[in-house]
Amino acid sequence: MITRFKSKKALSSTDILTNSHIRLMVLLIIFCFGIAGVIAKLVWLVFITGWGVEERRHPPVAPLQARADIVDRNGRTLARTIDVWSIGIHPRTLQANHISDPDILAANLAALLPERTADEYRKILRSNRSFVFLRRHASPELVRALNMLGEPAIDFLHEPSRLYPEGTLCAHVIGWIGEDGHGQSGMEFSFDKELTDPKRQSEPLALSIDIRVQAAVEKSLAAAMQKYSAEGASAIVLDVDTGEVLAMASLPNFNPNDRSSSDPTAFDNKATLSVYELGSTFKPLTMATALQDGVVTSLAKRYDATEPLAVGRFHIHDEHAQKRWLDVPETLVHSSNIVTARIADELGPERMQAMFRNLNFDHRPAIELAAKGRPIWPAYWARTTVMTTGYGHGIAVTPLHLTSAYAALVNGGVWRPATLLKRNPDYRPDGSRQIISGQNSATMRRLLRLVVTDGTGRKANAPGFRVGGKTGTADKAEKGRYNHGARISTFAAAFPMDTPRYAIVAMLDNPQGIAETGGYATAGMVTAPMVGDIVQHIGPLLGVIPDPKRDLDLTDLRALLWKPAAKKE
Amino acid sequence: MGSMHHSRPDPAKELAGTERRKGKTREDAKNQRFGRADRSAFGRWFWEIDRFQLFLISLLIAVGIIAVAAASPAISAQEGKPAFYYFTRQIFWCAIGIPVMIGISMAPKDLARRACILGAAICFFLLLLVPFLGVEVNGAKRWLGFGMFKIQPSEFLKPFFVVTMAWLLSFRFKDKSLPVIPISMIFVIIIGALLMKQPDFGQTVIFGTVWLILLILSGIPILWMIGLGALGFIGVLAAYQFYSVAHTRIDAFLNGTGDHYHVDRAMATLTNGGFVGVGPGSGIEKFRLPEAHNDYIFSVIGEEFGLLACIIIALIYGTIVIRVFRRLLGEDNGFLLLASAGLATQFGLQALINMAVNVQLLPSKGMTLPFISYGGSSLVAMSIGFGLLLAFTRRNPYLARSTYLPKWQQK
Numbered sequence: 001m002i003t004r005f006k007s008k009k010a011l012s013s014t015d016i017l018t019n020s021h022i023r024l025m026v027l028l029i030i031f032c033f034g035i036a037g038v039i040a041k042l043v044w045l046v047f048i049t050g051w052g053v054e055e056r057r058h059p060p061v062a063p064l065q066a067r068a069d070i071v072d073r074n075g076r077t078l079a080r081t082i083d084v085w086s087i088g089i090h091p092r093t094l095q096a097n098h099i100s101d102p103d104i105l106a107a108n109l110a111a112l113l114p115e116r117t118a119d120e121y122r123k124i125l126r127s128n129r130s131f132v133f134l135r136r137h138a139s140p141e142l143v144r145a146l147n148m149l150g151e152p153a154i155d156f157l158h159e160p161s162r163l164y165p166e167g168t169l170c171a172h173v174i175g176w177i178g179e180d181g182h183g184q185s186g187m188e189f190s191f192d193k194e195l196t197d198p199k200r201q202s203e204p205l206a207l208s209i210d211i212r213v214q215a216a217v218e219k220s221l222a223a224a225m226q227k228y229s230a231e232g233a234s235a236i237v238l239d240v241d242t243g244e245v246l247a248m249a250s251l252p253n254f255n256p257n258d259r260s261s262s263d264p265t266a267f268d269n270k271a272t273l274s275v276y277e278l279g280s281t282f283k284p285l286t287m288a289t290a291l292q293d294g295v296v297t298s299l300a301k302r303y304d305a306t307e308p309l310a311v312g313r314f315h316i317h318d319e320h321a322q323k324r325w326l327d328v329p330e331t332l333v334h335s336s337n338i339v340t341a342r343i344a345d346e347l348g349p350e351r352m353q354a355m356f357r358n359l360n361f362d363h364r365p366a367i368e369l370a371a372k373g374r375p376i377w378p379a380y381w382a383r384t385t386v387m388t389t390g391y392g393h394g395i396a397v398t399p400l401h402l403t404s405a406y407a408a409l410v411n412g413g414v415w416r417p418a419t420l421l422k423r424n425p426d427y428r429p430d431g432s433r434q435i436i437s438g439q440n441s442a443t444m445r446r447l448l449r450l451v452v453t454d455g456t457g458r459k460a461n462a463p464g465f466r467v468g469g470k471t472g473t474a475d476k477a478e479k480g481r482y483n484h485g486a487r488i489s490t491f492a493a494a495f496p497m498d499t500p501r502y503a504i505v506a507m508l509d510n511p512q513g514i515a516e517t518g519g520y521a522t523a524g525m526v527t528a529p530m531v532g533d534i535v536q537h538i539g540p541l542l543g544v545i546p547d548p549k550r551d552l553d554l555t556d557l558r559a560l561l562w563k564p565a566a567k568k569e
Numbered sequence: 570m571g572s573m574h575h576s577r578p579d580p581a582k583e584l585a586g587t588e589r590r591k592g593k594t595r596e597d598a599k600n601q602r603f604g605r606a607d608r609s610a611f612g613r614w615f616w617e618i619d620r621f622q623l624f625l626i627s628l629l630i631a632v633g634i635i636a637v638a639a640a641s642p643a644i645s646a647q648e649g650k651p652a653f654y655y656f657t658r659q660i661f662w663c664a665i666g667i668p669v670m671i672g673i674s675m676a677p678k679d680l681a682r683r684a685c686i687l688g689a690a691i692c693f694f695l696l697l698l699v700p701f702l703g704v705e706v707n708g709a710k711r712w713l714g715f716g717m718f719k720i721q722p723s724e725f726l727k728p729f730f731v732v733t734m735a736w737l738l739s740f741r742f743k744d745k746s747l748p749v750i751p752i753s754m755i756f757v758i759i760i761g762a763l764l765m766k767q768p769d770f771g772q773t774v775i776f777g778t779v780w781l782i783l784l785i786l787s788g789i790p791i792l793w794m795i796g797l798g799a800l801g802f803i804g805v806l807a808a809y810q811f812y813s814v815a816h817t818r819i820d821a822f823l824n825g826t827g828d829h830y831h832v833d834r835a836m837a838t839l840t841n842g843g844f845v846g847v848g849p850g851s852g853i854e855k856f857r858l859p860e861a862h863n864d865y866i867f868s869v870i871g872e873e874f875g876l877l878a879c880i881i882i883a884l885i886y887g888t889i890v891i892r893v894f895r896r897l898l899g900e901d902n903g904f905l906l907l908a909s910a911g912l913a914t915q916f917g918l919q920a921l922i923n924m925a926v927n928v929q930l931l932p933s934k935g936m937t938l939p940f941i942s943y944g945g946s947s948l949v950a951m952s953i954g955f956g957l958l959l960a961f962t963r964r965n966p967y968l969a970r971s972t973y974l975p976k977w978q979q980k
Contacts, residue, residue, distance in 0.1 A: 020903075024786060025898065027786075028894040035886065037930060038925055041930055042928055045876060093646060093650075096651045097651045099652075
C-alpha cells in the first residue's frame with residue numbers, strides 16, 4: 001500500500017497525508033507490540049521466575065540456605081530457621097532528618113536497650129558515624145518497640161538464622177551449624193544432606209528424643225551434679241525394644257544459640273564420646289554369660305569369698321567383704337568382685353571376649369552421631385584381664401555401650417543398635433542379635449530387681465515402678481593409671497522389670513561424698529537415688545503407671561540371701 | 570506563515586457539525602448544563618481538550634508522587650539525606666509542572682508553534698554552552714547552573730526540537746522540492762554529537778528515533794526508511810565499538826558479563842513484590858538499588874505495589890499513545906500531525922525504553938520514566954511536551970471527523 005504512492009508521478013497533499021495516516025497506524029502497532037512485550041515479560045517474571053524470589057532475596061548477607069526443622073518425637077521444635085533482626089542506627093541520617101530530638105531518642109534507646117547509658121547513646125547519635133549497631137539478634141518485641149519510636153534512621157536488618165528454642169536442652173544431640181550454613185555437630189551434622197535437601201524442606205527431621213524426658217533427666221542430673229560437686233554427668237534413656245534414645249544428656253552442657261560463652265570441654269558428649277571403666281555394672285553381663293554358657297548351673301551355687309583372691313601378684317578385694325561363701329544373688333546384691341572374678345575365670349578369655357564383642361564393646365557405639373568414642377579394648381587377655389573385665393575394670397566403653405547392653409539383658413536377650421531417629425513401635429533395627437536366651441533374660445530381670453530391693457541399688461527404688469539395676473563405682477582411669485581419689489559412679493537400670501520398656505544409665509564423674517551420704521560417693525549413695533528420681537519423673541510421661549501392688553516374685557531369690565540372725569524377721 | 574490557513578475552520582465542515590448537532594438533543598441539554606455554549610477561554614479549552622488524556626496524565630503524576638515517596642527514603646539513606654528529601658522536591662516540581670502543562674495546553678496552536686521554535690533556538694544555544702559551562706554529576710556533564718537551579722538543556726530541548734522538526738518537515742506536504750530533510754539532518758547530527766560528548770547515549774537514541782519517525786510520517790520513500798534504519802543500527806554498532814559506556818552495558822546485557830550490579834539489583838527489587846507487592850513503605854530491596862528514584866523507579870513500584878501495578882502503568886502509557894495516534898488518524902493538518910505524533914513518540918518511546926530496561930528486555934541506559942521518575946528538568950520538560958501535545962490535539966468538538974478516516978478505513 002505504501003509503495004503504491006511512489007509510482008505516481010504527482011503526489012497531492014491529501015495523498016501524502018493518507019500515506020502518513022497509514023504509516024502512523026503501522027507505528028502504532030509497533031508501539032503496541034513494545035508495550036505488550038513489557039507486559040508479557042512482567043507476567044513471565046511473576047509466574048515463571050517470581051516464585052523463586054525468596055531464595056535470592058538477600059544474596060550477599062544470607063549464606064544460610066533453606067534448612068528443615070528438627071523436632072522431637074512429639075513434634076516439638078528443637079531447631080528451626082527463622083529471620084533474626086539486627087538493629088542499627090545511622091547517626092548522620094538522623095541529624096539530617098530532624099525528625100527526632102537526639103536527646104529524647106537517646107533516653108528512649110537507653111530505656112529499651114539498657115546495655116548503654118543515655119549519655120553513651122547521645123554521644124553516638126551526635127557523632128559523625130554513618131552506622132552503628134545497637135543490638136544484634138534482637139527479639140521481635142524489641143524490634144517492634146524500636147520501630148514505634150518512628151525514627152527512619154533506625155535500621156532493621158534481618159538475616160535468617162538457626163534457632164534452638166530449647167536452649168541447652170539436648171544440645172549435644174541436636175548439635176549446631178557453622179557460618180557456612182552446614183551442620184558441624186550432632187544431628188545437624190549427621191543429617192546435613194537430608195536437612196538441606198530442597199525436596200524435604202516441608203518435612204522436619206523427627207528425633208527419637210522426647211524433650212520432656214530429656215528435661216527431667218537433665219534437671220535431675222544437674223541437681224545431683226551440683227549436690228555432689230561432680231565434674232560432669234551423663235545419662236541415657238533407651239527404649240529396650242526399638243533402640244530409640246529418648247533422652248541423652250551430658251553435663252556440663254552449652255547453648256547452641258550462643259556457643260561463645262561455653263567452656264570448650266562442654267561440647268564433648270560424654271554419653272557417646274567419653275569412655276569409662278564402668279566397674280560393677282559389668283557384673284550382670286558376666287553373670288548372664290555364665291548362665292547362658294552353663295558355667296553357672298544353679299543360682300544357689302556358692303563361691304569362696306572368704307578372703308581376697310590372689311592371682312600371681314594381684315589381689316582382688318571386695319568393697320563390702322562378706323568373708324564367706326556367696327551364691328549368685330548374693331554376689332550381685334553385695335557386689336562381690338572376688339566371686340565375679342572366679343566366674344569370669346571359669347568362662348575364660350574366649351567366652352568373655354565373645355560376650356563383649358556381641359555387645360559391640362569392641363567398636364564405637366552404634367548411633368547416628370559422629371562424636372563416638374572408641375572403647376579401650378585390652379591388648380592382651382591375660383588371666384587377670386579376664387577376671388578384672390568381669391567386674392568392669394581393664395575395659396572402657398561409653399555409657400551408651402552399657403545402656404544398649406542392659407537393654408539386651410532385660411528385653412529377652414536381643415542386642416540392638418541405638419538410634420536417634422523416631423521409629424515405629426514395632427521397629428526392629430538391622431544388626432540385631434540374640435545374645436542370651438529369653439529365659440536367662442527373665443532371670444537377669446529378677447536378679448537386677450533384687451539388687452534394687454535388697455542390695456546396693458536400694459535408693460533407686462522408685463515406688464511402684466519396679467526398677468531393677470546395678471551400681472558401679474570405679475576408680476577413674478586418667479592418663480593410663482588409676483586415680484584412687486577420683487571415681488566414676490554409675491547406675492545402670494531398667495524399668496518396669498516385669499515387662500521392661502526403658503533402660504537407663506546415669507553416671508556422675510568424680511562426685512564428692514557429703515554428710516547426707518555418710519561421706520560416701522559410691523554409686524549406691526549418689527547415682528542410684530538420682531536414677532530413682534529420674535524414673536519417678538519420666539515414668540508417667542512414658543506411660544508407665546506406678547503400681548505399688550505389682551512386683552516381680554523374688555521369694556526364691558530372697559531365700560538365697562543369707563541374713564545375720566539379728567536382722568531376721 | 571503557510572500553516573495559518575490550515576487552522577482556519579472549513580465552512581463546509583462547520584456546516585456538517587451543525588447538522589450533526591441537530592440530531593442530538595440529549596447532548597444539547599448536557600452542553601447547556603456544563604456551559605459548553607459559554608465561549609470563555611476556559612470553557613472553550615475545557616471542551617476542546619482531550620479530557621480523558623488529561624485524566625490519564627493526572628493519574629501518572631499521582632503514581633509518580635507515590636512512587637517517589639516510596640523511593641525517596643531508599644535513595645536518601647544511600648546518600649545520607651533526610652528520608653523525604655526527594656519526595657518534597659518532587660511535590661515542588663509538580664507544583665511547577667502541572668500549571669505549566671495546563672497553561673501551554675490552552676495556548677493557540679500557532680502561538681505554541683512559534684514559541685517552540687524560539688524555545689528550540691534557546692535550548693540549542695544552552696546545549697552548546699554545556700561543554701564549556703556545564704556541571705559534572707556522576708561523571709556526566711549535562712547540567713547548567715548550580716545547586717537547586719540546575720537545568721538540563723537536553724531535556725527542555727526535546728519537546729521544542731520535536732515541534733521545530735515537525736514544522737520544518739511539514740513543508741514537504743506542500744512542496745516536496747524544499748531541502749528540509751538535509752537541513753533537519755544537520756541539526757540532528759549536531760545535537761547527537763553534543764549529547765554523545767556529555768555523554769548521554771539514551772537521549773541521543775530518543776532524539777534520533779523521534780527524528781526518524783518524523784521523516785517516516787512526512788512521507789519519505791520506503792527505501793529511504795530502510796536506509797535510515799540501517800544507518801541507525803550502524804550508529805548503535807559504532808557506539809558499541811567506540812563508546813565505552815554503551816560497550817560495557819551492551820556486553821553486560823548480552824553476555825551477562827561485566828558489571829551488572831544495577832540490573833541485578835533492579836530485577837531483585839522488581840520481583841520482590843510478587844504479584845501484588847509487599848505494601849507501601851515495606852520494600853527492602855529498594856534500599857540496595859542505585860537510582861531507585863530515577864531510572865529504576867519502575868522496579869521500586871514493582872516491589873511495593875506489585876507487578877500488577879507495573880502492568881497497569883504500562884497500560885496507561887500505551888493508552889495515552891494510542892489515543893494520540895488514533896486522534897491523528899483524523900488529522901488533516903500536516904504540521905499538527907507531525908508535531909503531535911513526534912511528541913507522543915518521544916513520550917511513549919522514553920516510557921517504553923525505561924520499562925524495557927527495568928524488565929531486562931533492553932540494556933541499561935540512563936532514561937527517566939515520564940512523569941513518574943524524580944527530576945525537576947525531566948518533569949517540567951515533560952510537562953511542556955505534554956502541554957504542547959494537548960494543545961495540538963485540541964479540537965473543536967462541533968467539527969465533524971476528518972474525511973480521511975473513513976477513506977483510510979475503506980482501503
